[in-house]
Amino acid sequence: xxxxxxxxxxxxxxxxxxxxxxxxxxxxxxxxxxxxxxxxxxxxxxxxxxxxxxxxxxxxxxxxxxxxxxxxxxxxxxxxxxxxxxxxxxxxxxxxxxxxxxxxxxxxxxxxxxxxxxxxxxxxxxxxxxxxxxxxxxxxxxxxxxxxxxxxxxxxxxxxxxxxxxxxxxxxxxxxxxxxxxxxxxxxxxxxxxxxxxxxxxxxxxxxxxxxxxxxxxxxxxxxxxxxxxxxxxxxxxxxxxxxxxxx
Numbered sequence: 001x002x003x004x005x006x007x008x009x010x011x012x013x014x015x016x017x018x019x020x021x022x023x024x025x026x027x028x029x030x031x032x033x034x035x036x037x038x039x040x041x042x043x044x045x046x047x048x049x050x051x052x053x054x055x056x057x058x059x060x061x062x063x064x065x066x067x068x069x070x071x072x073x074x075x076x077x078x079x080x081x082x083x084x085x086x087x088x089x090x091x092x093x094x095x096x097x098x099x100x101x102x103x104x105x106x107x108x109x110x111x112x113x114x115x116x117x118x119x120x121x122x123x124x125x126x127x128x129x130x131x132x133x134x135x136x137x138x139x140x141x142x143x144x145x146x147x148x149x150x151x152x153x154x155x156x157x158x159x160x161x162x163x164x165x166x167x168x169x170x171x172x173x174x175x176x177x178x179x180x181x182x183x184x185x186x187x188x189x190x191x192x193x194x195x196x197x198x199x200x201x202x203x204x205x206x207x208x209x210x211x212x213x214x215x216x217x218x219x220x221x222x223x224x225x226x227x228x229x230x231x232x233x234x235x236x237x238x239x240x241x242x243x244x245x246x247x248x
Contacts, residue, residue, distance in 0.1 A: 012058035022066040028242050035230040049096050051240030054247045057085035064093045074099025103127045110135050117180040117219050120144040120154045125168050132173030142180040147199040178217030179203045189225040196232035
C-alpha cells in the first residue's frame, strides 16, 4: 500500500542527501560512458537501471527527478508500493522486475512492468503468458540464464535456452527480448569476464533465430562489475549501491 504523501516531492529527501545521490548518479553515467567508449561502443547503447531495493520511495523519487528513467526492484511487493508512491508524486519511471518472480505473484505485476528480467522456468513463462492474455497485454521478458553454473543461482542452464526460446516463441502474451545473467561476486571484477562472455555467446546464438529488432537486450552487470559487463556486450546494467549508497 502506498505511503500517505504529506510533503511535496522535493521534501522527501533532505537537500544534501538528494544532491549526494545526484552526484553519484552522474559519476555512474560517466563511468558507463567511459566503459562503452573503451569497448568501441556508444554510451547511448547502454540502459542504466537504478536498483532501489531496500531503499525508501524517497530515494527512488530523487533518482527519477535527477533523470534516471529506469528503476529496478527485486521484490514484487516493494515494487508495487513504490509504483504507487511515485505515481502519487506524478512520476512514472520504467519499472523493471529483476528479482526472482514466483508464479503466484505474476498477476500482480502484469501491465505494470516495462521489462521482466527474471523468467527462469517454463512454468513461469506460461503463467506470464496466461496472465497477460487475460489482461489483453503482451509482456516483455528476458530469459534468465545461469551462465556461471552456480547451484545458488536461478535461471535456465545454457543447454536449456534454445528449447525454452523455441517453446515460448508461439506464445501470444509475452515477447522475448533477450537474456539476463548474474556473475559471481569476485574480489577481482575482471574475473567476471568469462561468465559475461559466455552469456554474450549464448545471446548471439539465440539472436540468429529471433527478430533482431525485438531480441536485442542483454542484461548483466551490477555496481561492482558493470564495466566488465559492458566490455562483454551488456545493453542493460543494474546498479544499486553505486547510485543509492550502501544498504543498511
